[in-house]
Amino acid sequence: MSASSTTQHQANQSTTLHDQRHQYSASLTTAAAAIASFLVGMDVLIVNVALPAIAADLGGDMASRQWMVDGYSLLFAVLLLFAGNLADRWGAKRVFIAGAMLFGAASVFSTFAWSMAVLIVGRCLLGVASALILPASMSLINESNPDPRRRAWALAMWGAGGASASAVGPLLGGLLTPIHWSLVFAINIPFCLLILAFAARIAPSPRRVTRFDGLGQTLALLGLTMFVAGVIEVGSLGFSSPITVGLLVGGVIVLGLFVYSQSRVSVPMMPLELFRVRGMQVALMIGFVMIFNWYGMVFIATMFLQDGLGMSAFTAGLVFVPSAFVTMFGNMYGGRLIAARGSKWSITLGLSIMIVGFMLELLCPAPIPVWVLACGLSIVGFGAAITTPAAAGVVLASVDATQAGIASAMFNTFRQVGGALGVAVFGVIAAFVPSLTLALSVVFLASAVLLVLVLVYELVRWRG
Numbered sequence: 013m014s015a016s017s018t019t020q021h022q023a024n025q026s027t028t029l030h031d032q033r034h035q036y037s038a039s040l041t042t043a044a045a046a047i048a049s050f051l052v053g054m055d056v057l058i059v060n061v062a063l064p065a066i067a068a069d070l071g072g073d074m075a076s077r078q079w080m081v082d083g084y085s086l087l088f089a090v091l092l093l094f095a096g097n098l099a100d101r102w103g104a105k106r107v108f109i110a111g112a113m114l115f116g117a118a119s120v121f122s123t124f125a126w127s128m129a130v131l132i133v134g135r136c137l138l139g140v141a142s143a144l145i146l147p148a149s150m151s152l153i154n155e156s157n158p159d160p161r162r163r164a165w166a167l168a169m170w171g172a173g174g175a176s177a178s179a180v181g182p183l184l185g186g187l188l189t190p191i192h193w194s195l196v197f198a199i200n201i202p203f204c205l206l207i208l209a210f211a212a213r214i215a216p217s218p219r220r221v222t223r224f225d226g227l228g229q230t231l232a233l234l235g236l237t238m239f240v241a242g243v244i245e246v247g248s249l250g251f252s253s254p255i256t257v258g259l260l261v262g263g264v265i266v267l268g269l270f271v272y273s274q275s276r277v278s279v280p281m282m283p284l285e286l287f288r289v290r291g292m293q294v295a296l297m298i299g300f301v302m303i304f305n306w307y308g309m310v311f312i313a314t315m316f317l318q319d320g321l322g323m324s325a326f327t328a329g330l331v332f333v334p335s336a337f338v339t340m341f342g343n344m345y346g347g348r349l350i351a352a353r354g355s356k357w358s359i360t361l362g363l364s365i366m367i368v369g370f371m372l373e374l375l376c377p378a379p380i381p382v383w384v385l386a387c388g389l390s391i392v393g394f395g396a397a398i399t400t401p402a403a404a405g406v407v408l409a410s411v412d413a414t415q416a417g418i419a420s421a422m423f424n425t426f427r428q429v430g431g432a433l434g435v436a437v438f439g440v441i442a443a444f445v446p447s448l449t450l451a452l453s454v455v456f457l458a459s460a461v462l463l464v465l466v467l468v469y470e471l472v473r474w475r476g
Contacts, residue, residue, distance in 0.1 A: 038156040038162070038166070040210050040211075040213055040214045041152050041153060041155075041156040041166075041210075041214045042153065042156070042166045042169050042170070043169075043210055044108070044149070044152070044207050044210035044211045044214065045149035045150070045152055045153050045166070045169075045170050045173075046169045046170050046172060046173035047173060047203060047206060047207050047210070048108070048111075048112065048145045048146070048149045048173070048207050049146070049149060049170050049171070049173035049174040049177070050173035050174065050176065050177040050180075050203070051115065051145075051173075051177070051200060051203045051204070051207070052088075052142040052145055052146055052174065052177075053173065053174040053176075053177030053181065054177035054180060054181040054184065055084065055138055055142065055181070055200060056081070056084060056085060056088075056177075056181065056307065056431065057177070057181035057182055057185075057307070057310055058181040058182065058184055058185040058196045058199075059080055059081060059084075059135070059185065059196060060081065060181075060182055060185065060310055060311055060314040061182045061185030061186045061189055061196075061314050061318075061325050061328055061329050062185050062188075062189040062193045062196045062325065063077045063080060063081075063314070063315075064318050064319070064325070065189050065193040065325060066080070066128070066131065066193045067128075069193065070125075070126075070127055070128040070131065071128055075244055075245065076128050076132075077439070078244045078435055078436060078439045079132050079244065080128075080131070080132060080135055081135075081307075081311060081435045082240055082244065082432045082435050082436060083132045083133075083135040083136045083139065084135040084136065084138050084139040084142070085139065085307070085428050085431045085432035085435065086136075086139065086236060086237060086240050086428075086432045087136045087139030087140050087143065088139040088140075088142045088143050088146075088428045089143075089236065089425050089427075089428030089429040089431075089432055090143075090232055090233045090236050090237070090425075091139070091140055091143035091144075091229075091233075092143045092146065092147055092421045092422075092424050092425040092428065093228075093229070093232065093281045093282055093418070093421045093422065093425055094143070094224075094229050094281060095107065095111075095143045095144045095146075095147050095148065095421060096147040096151075096418045096419075096420060096421025096422070097224060097225070097281055097418060097421070098144070099147055099148045099151050099421075100151075100418065101224075104148040104149075104151035104152045104155065105148075105152065105211065105214060107144050107148040108144070108145060108148035108149060108152060108211055109208065109211050109212070110144055111141050111142070111143075111144030111145035111148065112141075112145060112204050112207045112208050112211065113204070113208065114137065114140065114141035114144065115138060115141035115142065115145065115200060115204050116200065116201055116204035116205070116208075117137075118134055118137035118138045118140075118141055119138065119197045119198065119200035119201050119204065120198075120201065121133075121134045121137065122134030122135065122137075122138065122194075122197040123194045123195075123197045123198045124194070125194075134197070138200075146420075146424050147420045147421040147424055149170065150170070150404065150408070150416070150420035150424075151416055151420060152214070153166045153167060153170055154408055154416045154420075156214070160409075161351055163405075163408070164347055164350045164351050164401075164405060165347050165351070167347070167350075167401045167404050167405055167408075168343055168344065168346055168347025168350065168401045169343070169347070170401065170404070171343050171346065171397065171400045171401030171404065172339075172340055172343030172344065172397070172401075174400065176336055176339050176340040176343065176397075180332075180336045181332075182310065182314060182328070182329050182331075182332040183329040183330065183332050183333055183336060184196070184199060184329070185325065185329055186324075186325045186326040186327070186328055186329015186330065186332075187326060187329060189325040189326070190324065190325055190326055224281075225273075225274075225277055225279060225280055225281040227273050227277065228270060228273050228274055228277065228280055228281040228282065229281055231266055231267075231269050231270035231273060232267075232270050232281070232282075234266050235263050235264075235265075235266030235267035235269070235270050236263070236267065236429065236432075237263075238259045238260075238262045238263035238266060239259070239260060239263025239264065239267065240263075240432050240433065240436050241259050241263075242256055242257075242258075242259030242260035242262075242263055243260070243433065243436040243437060243440060244436045244439065244440070245259060246440045271284075281418075282418075282422060282425075283415070283418065286411065286415070286418075286419060286422065289410045289411065290410070290473060291406045291407070291409065291410030292406075292407065292410050292411070292419065292422070292423075293473060294359075294403075294406065294469070294470050294473050295403045295404075295406045295407045295410070295423055296422065296423060296426045297426075297466055297469060297470075298359065298363070298399065298403045298466055298470065299403055299423050299424070299426045299427040299430065300426040300427065300429065300430035301430060301462045301463060301465075301466045302366070302396055302399065302400070302427070302430070302463075303427045303428065303430040303431040303434065304430035304431065304433055304434035304437075304462070305366075305370075305392075305434060305455075305458075305459035305462060305463065306392070306396065306431070306434070307430075307431035307432075307434040307435050308434030308435055308437065308438035308439075308455055308459075309389075309392075309434075309438070309455050309456075309459060310332075311434070311435045311438060311439065312438050312439075312441075312442055312448065312451050312452055312455050313331075313385065313389070313452065313455075314328055315442065315448055316448040316449065316451070316452050317331060317382070317385075319448060320447070320448035320449060321382070331382055331385060331386050331389070332386075332389060333386075334386050334387070334389070334390045335386070335389040335390040335392075335393040336393075338390040338391075338393055338394045338397075339390075339393035339394060339396070339397045340397075341394070341397075342393065342394040342395075342396075342397025342398055343397040343398075343400075343401065345397075345398070346358060346362070346397055346398040346399075346400075346401055346402065347401065349361070349398060349402075350401065350402050350405060355402040355403070355405045355406045355409070356402075356406075358398055358399070358402035359398075359399050359402045359403060359406070359470060360467070360470065360471065361395075361398060362395045362396065362397075362398035362399030362400075362402065363395065363399055363463055363466060363467045363470065364395070364467065365391060365392075365394055365395030365398065366391075366392050366395035366396060366399070366463055367395075367460055367463045367464060367467065368391060368395075369388045369389070369390075369391030369392035369393075369394075369395060370388065370392060370456050370457075370459045370460040370463065371456075371460050372384070372387065372388050372391065373385060373388035373452075373456045374453060374456035374457055374460060378449050378450075378453060379449045380449070380452065380453075388456075403423070404420075404423065407419050407420060407422075407423045408420070438451070438454075438455055438458075441454050441455070
């Protein structure tokens with residue numbers, strides 16, 4: 013063999029080895045991101061089934077139950093934009109690992125909580141950790157999968173983690189709560205260790221020099237907290253209470269100041285120009301409404317099953333089993349669908365399926381049978397499993413690679429704000445209507461109407 017042939021052979025071997033290492037790192041990245049997406053999604057909903065047991069042990073009214081869910085969702089939502097900025101500055105891998113470590117520590121703290129107030133603090137810490145994890149996980153997928161087809165598959169796996177957790181969370185809560193409610197937090201710890209084991213072996217992330225918008229972060233945190241607190245307290249204090257009015261009006265004013273500040277600072281935490289991108293407009297609207305409906309529905313449904321029908325936590329969790337398997341299948345199918353037909357077509361199909369699921373439950377005569385509720389959840393979950401990775405793909409495809417972190421954070425911020433408001437709004441409805449059966453019907457009707465409006469908006473906006 014000549015010297016030139018030997019050199020070429022060595023170069024080919026080096027290239028092959030480099031490609032294998034890159035593929036191995038990309039696979040680990042996808043696995044770590046999918047597990048993290050599952051963990052973050054599971055912790056939103058696993059607590060729902062355990063709420064009656066927690067309230068019986070630690071005390072608490074409807075508002076306390078709502079804060080158990082929204083303390084997590086609210087901090088999660090408010091800090092996502094900051095976390096996206098941090099992922100760009102420090103590198104997505106560093107932020108991802110830091111978030112997983114905090115998640116594990118907060119889970120230990122929550123496991124040994126001795127009062128409702130302490131447990132709500134633990135839930136808030138879990139929300140902070142989730143905010144660090146989620147946008148970093150999307151950025152890691154984007155970094156490790158430059159090929160669009162492979163990125164679509166990786167996003168499908170990431171979406172499968174989050175979507176399946178929405179169904180598996182209540183099931184695990186039902187299995188663990190009869191032993192002791194603290195186990196719904198302890199179950200997070202092995203997942204955190206697995207994420208850290210994978211993350212330690214993935215490729216380093218690039219770091220970008222960016223500035224931090226401290227004023228914007230402060231206004232966003234204060235404004236959203238006041239507004240969501242005002243909605244929650246409507247159920248306890250009523251619409252006419254000075255406290256409720258003050259929180260709602262103050263929240264709107266502060267959020268208005270936040271938007272104004274974003275147009276004035278040189279490096280905003282939420283760049284307003286991204287709202288002019290057509291794909292971002294559609295994806296943000298879809299993300300908000302989908303999670304608003306889903307979190308609100310699961311919150312009311314678990315109350316209906318336990319408080320309304322008298323089911324145990326375990327039996328109530330079993331109602332969500334079919335949707336867990338259907339959702340996981342939907343994400344696998346959704347990845348192929350996106351690759352074959354594109355994100356726009358997949359989003360239209362997914363939204364349409366979700367509308368069918370809500371209408372099926374709405375049109376069923378009250379009281380709704382448990383099997384119909386399980387079927388409706390499965391149909392809605394299947395539609396969401398198709399829609400979520402497609403919407404995430406639209407976000408990443410709509411912006412420059414240097415803005416992937418902040419765009420991902422904006423997408424997930426709108427999702428989590430929608431979830432926090434969904435629990436707050438539907439919790440208030442449950443407090444005012446005469447029965448949980450009627451509250452569930454209101455949830456189905458509102459969800460179907462909102463999704464129809466989003467579907468029309470999506471079709472008109474893209475056609476325009």
